[in-house]
Amino acid sequence: MNEIEWFSAHVKSPIKHRRDVYKDCVAKDMLDSGHTYPNMRPKIFMRMNAEIYLGGTVEIEEVASLIPLAKRGAIEERIYLTSGEFAQELGTSQQTANRRLQMLEERGFIERTGSPRRQQVILTEKGAAKMKDLFFTLYNIFSKSENEITIRGRLITGMGEGKYYISQQGYRNQFIQKLGFSLYPGTFNLKLDDNNLARFNAAIEKLTFIPIEGFKTEDRSFGAVKAYKAKVGNKIDGAIIIPYRTHHDENIVEIVAPTYLRKALAVNEGDAIDVTIYG
The missing domain is CATH 1.10.10.10 (Winged helix-like DNA-binding domain superfamily/Winged helix DNA-binding domain)
Structure with a gap:
């Protein structure tokens, strides 16, 4: 020795x-x-x-x-x-x-x-951030699965661009093929607080995403997107989408689903919604 x-x-x-x-x-x-x-x-x-x-x-x-x-x-x-x-x-x-x-x-x-x-x-x-870091570290260690995370955000109205983009056939065909559902023409947007944003950022890189490829039309090109399977409000299957290029703030999460989520979940602006993300 x-x-x-x-x-x-x-x-x-x-x-x-x-x-x-x-x-x-x-x-x-x-x-x-x-x-x-x-x-x-x-x-x-x-x-x-x-x-x-x-x-x-x-x-x-x-x-x-x-x-x-x-x-x-x-x-x-x-x-x-x-x-x-x-x-x-x-x-x-x-x-x-x-x-x-x-x-x-x-x-x-x-x-x-x-x-x-x-x-x-x-x-x-x-000092508070140090405690939050400890919490999220322990949460990730003891969470029930390394392949999922549940976050909570508040419903907000988006900028209206989501409907235009996901109405493009190049995206819709890939969602049907890769995720098994046709998109409702619009996104369901949640705003995360600091705690949920930190948890989301810490976990999302560990999850497996479904690649939605970019494509070109006669008029313009559309960028690639990462899609993560999700369950919204504990009952409706959908997906969180993360474009490689986005105009949204970091704390805004965009969700797509085969149905109009506001009506299906009976929720209004500002309501808190749980979303479980799988990967």
């Missing part, structure tokens, strides 16, 4: 300050397979622990420290917090708790006012 392997196997708490790691390892004079490294040069310990520290431990500290603040409501409003309360939440000393708060503030994840004994803390946009 070389020095790097020995270090990785025996340093149980990479969150410690690099100097503490060196001190602990030397003091304990750890053994492995008959080899000892009590005389390892401090620079080697410091370099290796810095690599571990910068390679992921800092992020673990950030997330572990933000979670109890978020649970107490600091995403929405300023909360009162003492260092003793925060230390109890983290299961650490007050000194460590104060250091964590200082780290979060220096990295722009929180804002705080007052004294350490009684301070007000709120997550910044950056």
Whole structure:
């Protein structure tokens, strides 16, 4: 076993300050397979622990420290917090708790006012985004299937271009052939909030799309489209379409189906609609 392997196997708490790691390892004079490294040069310990520290431990500290603040409501409003309360939440000393708060503030994840004994803390946009990233990561890990995602959006009226485009025979023929239904002449548009947009963007690249090829007519050319099978409102089969070129904002999702969805779902402008996308 070389020095790097020995270090990785025996340093149980990479969150410690690099100097503490060196001190602990030397003091304990750890053994492995008959080899000892009590005389390892401090620079080697410091370099290796810095690599571990910068390679992921800092992020673990950030997330572990933000979670109890978020649970107490600091995403929405300023909360009162003492260092003793925060230390109890983290299961650490007050000194460590104060250091964590200082780290979060220096990295722009929180804002705080007052004294350490009684301070007000709120997550910044950056801190809230960190929590959202954690949520979506865990959601994707534990979701029931890697081949589907359910999003929610609010019904909005489109720009009227959808009817023109999907009325083109070059598109309609491909939808009948590849998706098994004839298109109702119009799109059903949903506006996603930030949470659903982030989930949609994180999942859509993992799903398999059905390619709808571009084509030319005598007058102009029409671009290619990605189509994803979907179930709208938990009951009507359709497809989400993503043109390679679009005039829509990123948070607008276009849906096509064989029927007039507003009437079939009995929904109105602004209503929330669930859509499950398959791939």
